[in-house]
Amino acid sequence: MRKVVKFGGSSLADAGQFKKSVDIIRADASRVYVIPSAPGKRFPADTKVTDLLIRTYETVAAGNDPGELLSRIRGRYEDIIEGLGMNYSLDEDFEEIERVLREDPTLDYTASRGEYLNGKILAEYLGFPFVDPFETIFFNEEGQLNSYKTEKVLSLRLSGTDHAVIPGFYGQGKDGKVKTFSRGGSDITGSIVAGAAKADVYENWTDVSGFLVADPRIIRDPVAIHTITYRELRELSYMGASVLHEEAIFPVRSKGIPINIRNTNKPDDEGTWIVESTARKPKYTITGIAGKKGFCAVLISKSMMNSEIGFGRKVLEAFEENRISFEHMPSGIDTMTIVVHESEFVDKEQRVVSAIHRLSQPDSIEIESGLALIAVVGRGMRSVQGTAARIFSALAHARVNVRMIDQGSSELNIIIGVANEDFETAIRAVYAIFVDTQL
Ligand code: ASP
Numbered sequence: 001m002r003k004v005v006k007f008g009g010s011s012l013a014d015a016g017q018f019k020k021s022v023d024i025i026r027a028d029a030s031r032v033y034v035i036p037s038a039p040g041k042r043f044p045a046d047t048k049v050t051d052l053l054i055r056t057y058e059t060v061a062a063g064n065d066p067g068e069l070l071s072r073i074r075g076r077y078e079d080i081i082e083g084l085g086m087n088y089s090l091d092e093d094f095e096e097i098e099r100v101l102r103e104d105p106t107l108d109y110t111a112s113r114g115e116y117l118n119g120k121i122l123a124e125y126l127g128f129p130f131v132d133p134f135e136t137i138f139f140n141e142e143g144q145l146n147s148y149k150t151e152k153v154l155s156l157r158l159s160g161t162d163h164a165v166i167p168g169f170y171g172q173g174k175d176g177k178v179k180t181f182s183r184g185g186s187d188i189t190g191s192i193v194a195g196a197a198k199a200d201v202y203e204n205w206t207d208v209s210g211f212l213v214a215d216p217r218i219i220r221d222p223v224a225i226h227t228i229t230y231r232e233l234r235e236l237s238y239m240g241a242s243v244l245h246e247e248a249i250f251p252v253r254s255k256g257i258p259i260n261i262r263n264t265n266k267p268d269d270e271g272t273w274i275v276e277s278t279a280r281k282p283k284y285t286i287t288g289i290a291g292k293k294g295f296c297a298v299l300i301s302k303s304m305m306n307s308e309i310g311f312g313r314k315v316l317e318a319f320e321e322n323r324i325s326f327e328h329m330p331s332g333i334d335t336m337t338i339v340v341h342e343s344e345f346v347d348k349e350q351r352v353v354s355a356i357h358r359l360s361q362p363d364s365i366e367i368e369s370g371l372a373l374i375a376v377v378g379r380g381m382r383s384v385q386g387t388a389a390r391i392f393s394a395l396a397h398a399r400v401n402v403r404m405i406d407q408g409s410s411e412l413n414i415i416i417g418v419a420n421e422d423f424e425t426a427i428r429a430v431y432a433i434f435v436d437t438q439l
Contacts, residue, residue, distance in 0.1 A: 001030040004199045006190030009040020010207040011264035015083020020264050035168045036122050037186040038114025039076050049114040057110035060101050109178040112170035119167030128163040137171030139179045154196040187248035195251035202252050202259045209263040210272030214289045214431045218424050227273045227280045232287050232377050235413050239290035239375040282380045284434045291374035293420045296342045301335045302362040318355035322348045330406040372423040374416045382411040398429035
């Protein structure tokens, strides 16, 4: 059994959190490859080291002296080293960082040092070899992960070491310089390492006990999801549920490696298992609820539209011409609705409307704004009768007016459009009808 374990920024924010993470690693001999993030927030008003580093780069780029910021960053690491009772000097590392900042500063290099330094300290403390992703994780010309080369180089490197600390978040770009993933990208590194090491499990340690059925900012103490499939997770994260970086599932998914989201502050909680497929019935009919505000619906009507071949394509062409991607497309007999992000749409709305008229000659076009979308997701919905009825009667009881419904053909989700103001009420109503009633 081999596990890859990734620790998020809050799990490594200070010496106390470092110790908890190290205890977790040492508690299980199969936890052999460790991926650290940069130190995160120690308290709500604190600043993440990555954000301090980004500011450092901006200061340098503006021609100003980053000295004060660098000493603040260094202080964060010195505190960790001291708190762990280590004898470790950062002199050389900071000399090198300062040299690069003088000679060839880039945003990605600067931002990546948070993980780099945390990795050096953690490797030293654990007595594990340090494997630099600059030499083992590669990007292609388009800035995407070069999975082929990465897998080859990284698995070879790991086959030569039983244990390793591999910092998250960065690798080497095609230009030979450090390149980072998007924010939160250490999750992706963990997944890449798990894939390359053919690990049995990818444990992702964070500060919550897994995925919650609904957003804790809307529902007080929501229950955690025990097992979720990759497809369900994709639906929920697309709609705003965030615990894991969206791209982190791909490297492990194709290899059938499960991801286990765990809580560093409550290591006995089992957390959430993210799996390809499962025979486990979800505890409730639904697996989770997520949603986002700020959508617009463009309702296009034309009588006899159903028999006009190519009508839908022409309408979509109007959006494509204006480089707007659409989210959903529920349709009726003589109507078609295109749901788009309001922020991407407003500036271009009149151009889109005239393009739809030009391309497809509809009878009328109506635009409705201020829409929120809620996704009710669950593999269990397929086999339970009356799920939709329960959702809509719960919404009716809560006096929420449903403005749009779209059920994916997978029967994995039902998307409901409500007014932005009804968003929270609607989520509470759906949560209550499934979770509070234990059904
Ligand atoms: N430290 C990086 C960030 O704050 C990457 C990560 O934590 O995953 O975005």
